[in-house]
Amino acid sequence: DSFGPVTDPAARARLPEAARDQVVVADLAALGITDYGQLESFGFGRRPAFSPPEVFIDGQALTLARWPNEGWTHTGEIIDRGSIMGSIVGGEPPLNETDDRGGIFTGPEAERLQRWQTADDMWVFGYWWWDWADQAIPVASVDPVAGTITTAMPHVYGFGPNKRFYAFNLLEELDQPGEMYLDRTDGRLYLWPTAPLATSRVEITLATEPLLIVENASHLAFEGLTLESGRGGGATVSGGEEVELRGCTIRQTGDVALRLSGGRAHRAVACDILDTNGGIHVSGGDMATLTHGEHAVENCRFRNYARLVRTYSGAIHLNGVGLRAVHNQASEAPHSALFFGGVEHLIELNEFFDVCRETSDAGVIYAGRNWASRGNIVRANFIHDIMGIGGLGAFGIYLDDLFSSAEVTDNVLANMANWAFLIGGGRDNVVSNNLTYRTGPMHFDDRGLGWAAASAQPGAVMYNSVTSVPYQEPPWSTRYPQLLTLFDDEPAVPKYNTITHNVFIDTPQPQLAATVVEHGQVEDNWVVEGDPGFVNAAALDLRLTPEAAAKFPGFRPNTVERAGLYIDEWRTTVAPARPVLGGAGGLIVGQGTISLASRTPDVALHYTLDGSVPTAASTRYDGPITVTESGTLRAVAVAADGTLSDETSTRIVVRHLDGDAVYVSELEPAEHMGYGGGLKRDVNQAETAITLRGEPFARGLLMHPGEPEGLASATWDLAPGLRNLHLRALVGVEDNVAERGSVIFIVDLWRDGEWQEAWRSPVQRGGGEPLPVDVALGGAERLRLRVTDGGDNIHADHGAWADARLE
Secondary structure (H helix, E strand, O other): OOEEEOOOHHHHHHOOHHHOOOOEEEEOHHHOOOOOOOOOOOEOOEOOOOOOOOEEEOOEEOEEOEEOOOOOEEOOOEEEOOOOOOOOOOOOOOOOOOOOOOOEEEOOOHHHHHHHOOOOOOEEEEEOOOOOOEEEEEEEEEEOOOOEEEEOOOOOOOOOOOOEEEEEOOHHHOOOOOEEEEEOOOOEEEEOOOOOHHHOOEEEOOOOOOOEEEEOOEEEEEEOOEEEEEOOOOEEEEOOEEEEEEOOEEEEEOOOOEEEEOOEOOEEEOOEEEOOEOOEEEEEOEOOOOEOOOOEEEOOEEEOOEOOOOOOOOOEEEEEEOOEEEOOEEEOOOOOOEEEEEEOOEEEOOEEEOOOOOOOOEEEEEEEOOOOOOOEEEEOOEEEEEOEOEOOOEEEEEEEOOOOOEEEEOOEEEEEOOEEEEEOOOOOOEEEOOEEEOOEEEEEOOHHHOOOHHHHOOOOHHHHHHHOOOOOOOOHHHHOOHHHHHHHOOOOOOOOOEEEOOEEEOOOOOEEOHHHHHOOEEEOOEEEOOOOOEEEHHHOEEEEOHHHHOOOOOOOOOOHHHOOOOOOOOOOOOOOOOOEEEEOOOEEEOOEEEEEEOOOOOOEEEEEOEOOOOOOOOEEOOOOEEEOOOEEEEEEEEOOOOOEOOOEEEEEEEEOOOOOOEEHHHOOOOEEEOHHHOOEEOOOOOOOOEEEOOEEEOOEEEEOOEOOOOEEEEEEEOOHHHOOOEEEEEEEEOHHHOOOOEEEEEEEEEEOOEEEEEEEOOOEEOOOOOEEEEEEOOOOOEEEEEEEOOOOOOOOOOEEEEEEEEO
């Protein structure tokens, strides 16, 4: 009864015509609700003081009305980048301009901008320069004549062309079910319901403080609580000893679900963290004395834990000394799963998948910029199905910018589009007994001798990380004597790293800087093609059979089956592993087959092909699915007790050739590597059209070799309908680098169980005549394209496969 039709003429005029009789409105003031909050800038780890009220219908958050409804639009021409405070070139110092000028850029068509002129509190959210730095920013004005948007404040790195953004908080864009708009002037809530309101649970969040606050308490346990629907956080525990949250559910919060800080031995165990604005933040221990905080996050499930603040809002944050994150599972997030900083943490037996969805240069597990962050163990974690968005990409375990002394062992990483490990020039790291399957390579550089050298100078961030702790006194001096001689031992050189007994399967060769090899121990690592003998690769059961393990002497069998959640007193069931897709996914030519498998035994797999939500009543999988039409496949595994797994889904595009070409850029690569992530599709390094000798191409690939091997490569699994076509393209050094650059192009085909080189170009140089490519695939199951540095260096080696297609 609280909602009724929109009758106010002014409000109806602002609504899209099709929405005017679908949207309903409630007078919140008449209901006694008068605190409407304010939208505040957020992003890049920056949190609002209080999130504004949100509305949930049957547990689903409504979206502030936005354009476009899904995905992104892009900035056009940049008229004014606005004030720039940060560094806009990697390794260069920040610009530190006065924080007083918003940006101006061209945006959508004039008709839409004209409509937005009636908006009184319009905002834009985007990744304005770097793909790891998001921000929501208020709009000062729109100009339909000039076609521009002017923001009311700057972004720390300024605004760049062709950058992702969307506009939101617009009654003018409330045009589909599940959207809302709150008019803070008159307290009216407009929404388009997703279900009949009379039979739905409608909630509006009001509480601004954490729902549970525990201060200086000890030996206290909270079991089975549900904390939900607040503008603030779920719970905070500070001071005291041994306070535990057991089997609790925290959901629908506007801030971090749980903070554990100070005191000793607090624990969150078997908790579910769902649809929050941050996961569990843990801090404790004493850096001066290296006394462990002993806090733990164990057996907790995190899903959609970064709804509003999209970056640096992990499932788990560990800061301090001696904290643990073990047996957790995290999924469905735009950025990283776990951040850590400090000393002697244990990060073990966690399962992380489907994260880093909308960011680049991001790590599933991340730490960075500290020589004194010693004794951390990252062990036996299972990281899989990480795609990122291209560009530099998303990495599995990321030790950024000279981070040192981590022990990274016994981890399994699989199905990743980018580097499994990115280690940015640190020292004293141990990377041993890890297994990768269908990922990008391990990358270990010496950036401290190059673009990051300034950070390793006296008085800079890396020196300060050591001098900020009493490293010359016990217990630091006895536990970490390496720090006593660090400053006299070429600290920027990546010394004393150990890289041994790692198995890289269907993964490129490790990319190791020569200094890493020279000053470290690098031995007994294996790079192999094809299944060496997994228990069930199709189901992502990556345990090695005894026969397979014998191929890698000294490699300890992994414990991947133990990673993730387990049954205990408070978690009485664990959902099955979600189904794994096999066969022809993505683009199918003519018709194809898709297989489903789960590594959880004794489950039934159910699926839909029409985009509807799969349930136990959906079609049961009993063998490969023949697909002849485009659609969306969604699948779940169902346990005997009815528990459903997380969902697997993929968009299927069926192409009936009829003489039409299939562009290689339409196909999802199984793996790729190179500088800056190794592969750009349909754009060059400047995110504009690929161009050769002045001719632009709407389709193509851009590959830039990386160091130290001077190589970029990308591999595709070929659907049966593609295997007997020709690869055709025009190759050359892309115009963006003028007459610089020298590269060699190579085409490899996987046939008869091995890679065969099918074509190689002579050295192509910048400004030279493009070279045509015509290679018959001849039944090849996989296609690999490579670009080398031409035998000199990688500078300006922008290799373009213009108009690359299969026909």
